[in-house]
Amino acid sequence: MQTNLIDSFKDTPEGREADAILRTCVHCGFCTATCPTYQLLGDELDGPRGRIYLIKQMLEGQPVTEKTQLHLDRCLTCRSCETTCPSGVKYHRLLDIGRAFLNRRVDRSLGQKLVRGVLKEALPRPWIFRPAVAAGQLLRPLLPQALADKVPAAAAGQSRGWPASNHPRRMLALAGCVQPGLAPNTNAATARLLDRLGITLFEAPEAGCCGALRFHLDAQEAALADMRRNIDAWWPHVEQGVEAIVMTASGCGAHVKEYGLLLAQDPAYAEKAARISALTRDVSEIVVAEAARLKPLLAAKAQAPLKLAFHSPCTLQHGQKIKGVVEELLAAAGCELTPVADSHLCCGSAGTYSILQPALSKQLRDNKLAALSAGAPKLIVTANIGCQTHLQSGSATPVRHWVEIIEERI
Template sequence: MQTNLADFIKDTREGQQAEEILRKCVHCGFCTATCPTYQLLGDELDGPRGRIYLIKQVLEGKPATVKTQQHLDRCLTCRNCETTCPSGVQYGRLLDIGRKIVDEQVPRPLAQQVLRGTLKNLLPRKALFNPAMKLGQALRPVLPKALQNKIPVAQQCGVWPQTQHPRKMLLLDGCVQPSMSPNINFATARVLDALAVQLVIAPKAGCCGAIRYHLNDQDGGLNDMRNNIDAWWPYVEAGAEAIVMTASGCGSTVKEYGHLLAHDAAYADKARRISELTRDLSEILPEFEAELVQKIGQQLGQRVVWHPPCTLQHGQQIRGKVEGLLRSVGVDVKLCADSHLCCGSAGTYSVLQPELSYQLRDNKLRNLEASKPEVILSANIGCLTHLQSGTTTPVKHWVEVLDQALLQAKDAVPAGYLD
């Protein structure tokens, strides 16, 4: 694609990145065929090719409009189009550049400003979000359905292992997951403890930066990333083997630290090292497959359906690892029709674009429940909460299956655990 960027952008770092990305696009339209919002709306401008065209116009000097902003807002940033694209167009990076400029040109209505400001200031701050979530869970039975959908039922998390092991890995605790689903990280710690690996949480680490960054507070998002690097760096220097991600959305972002902070002389090298060390849990546990099979000691025979989050299969390009590991211990794992499509959660999308989000959720659940699974499994807190809001079938993180199997193998499942 030929470009002629306007003076305000062409000599900047963002402009150079945008031009490189735009020049790779050949208008083939393969991306449109796998875009969830295009499938729902049937509008070229609500597909990747159309949005690329809109961003190109803005970068070449055409003023953005409210319509431009709306079409970019409707994008899930699921990056399915990147998986489909034969030319390697890094659409997600281009979208971040385009959205920031469009927001600078098109002021949002007050209601949108308040909502987006609340999300980016509440969600990343555990000191604010944790008590708010506890209050919400206490009041959940009397809350409107729209709020109940965002507040999971309080869960038992069990015991965090206290055994010291020579092998140590860092764990990103995250910002919303510890209060919404604390059992996920506790289960991960127990599974790795059974494999003689100790999980360590850096107390000062917090939000991965994705929430603020993708709400166009890019400076705030970058500061969240720098904070995590500072919190993790002493552990990295002490020999931590990896930084483990149990939320694939966070993992997709942390693996981008090296790119996002490449311009920051004080953090560029450290950010690159952090990205190199970052591994999704599904990249780590398959290395222990034989040991897990031996420890579990039985074929589980559970029937589940697996929903691979977009941030795992498209953002990190990880496929097949979870299914393979679960099948090795006897779990009957199915993939649903259109498993490549987004469930509609997409970070804050379900709050900002609820109508489209719930259409996508309901479409996904119809496909997931077609095989009549006992459990729906996924790997991202947003997907888990969003899907559970539309079904009575239990929706869990896949590591919980392994945790429960290991506890049962030791005949030590606490009463009511994971009910």
């Protein structure tokens, strides 16, 4: 694709990156076949190829409007198109750059500003989010249905606490922002599982939101500050030889693995950010590497097969390119995995997408639940807190993190 970006932008780091990405696109259209919003809306501008053209036009100085913003807002950033693309177009990075460029030129309505402002200020702060969730759960029966659907029920599988662990092998875990309030057992179960595998897992209290939430809510500078704070919190442990930084939410994992890229222009943090990204692992990568220790633990406690369906989050299969690993671990634990049609498609959670684009999000959720439920599983498991909460809001079948199931079965 030929480009002619505006002079004021083309020689900036973002301009050079965008130009390189645009030039890799051969506009073949393969991406439209796996784009969830294109499948629902059938509009070229609501597919990756159309959005790439919109971004190209913007960066070349053509007028942009609220209509352009609408089509870019509708993108889930699921990255299914990247998995499909034969040319290796880094679409999500082009979208990040395009959205930031657009938001400096097209203002949002007061209503949108208010909603986005609340989300980016409240969700990353557990001291605000947890009491808000607790109050919402208490008042849920009294709320209008549309609002009640946004309030998650109390999480299944309450935590039995963290183990008193002191192994030579030590790994960090990110508590995150919303997961401790919505699913406190996830990190605790991971710590108990890794303890059985000879690994001590611990959290750095000073660390918080990974930054992904604000990054995708028109607040990229605030997101970079979140990322720097986490690096500062983790760095002493990195210097002391921590083996890995473990992510139990695949959305956080996909973002932290890009710290090195996103802070590459920051002379004070570029080297540290690259090191943090190199150390970051999804919990499935840690557990599968310990399969030789895990399998005897599973074999020692014979249990009846558990029929379940696995929803692979987009941030796991498309963002981190981790496929089949969780399924392998669940099968080794004696679980019977039911088939899931169109498993590459997004469930509609996508961070705050379910709040900002409720109609599209609900359609995608209902489609995903139909696929997950087709095999009549007793349980649905996933690898990301956003997907877990979103799917549970429309499902009578319990939805849990897969690591809880492995830990319980040993």
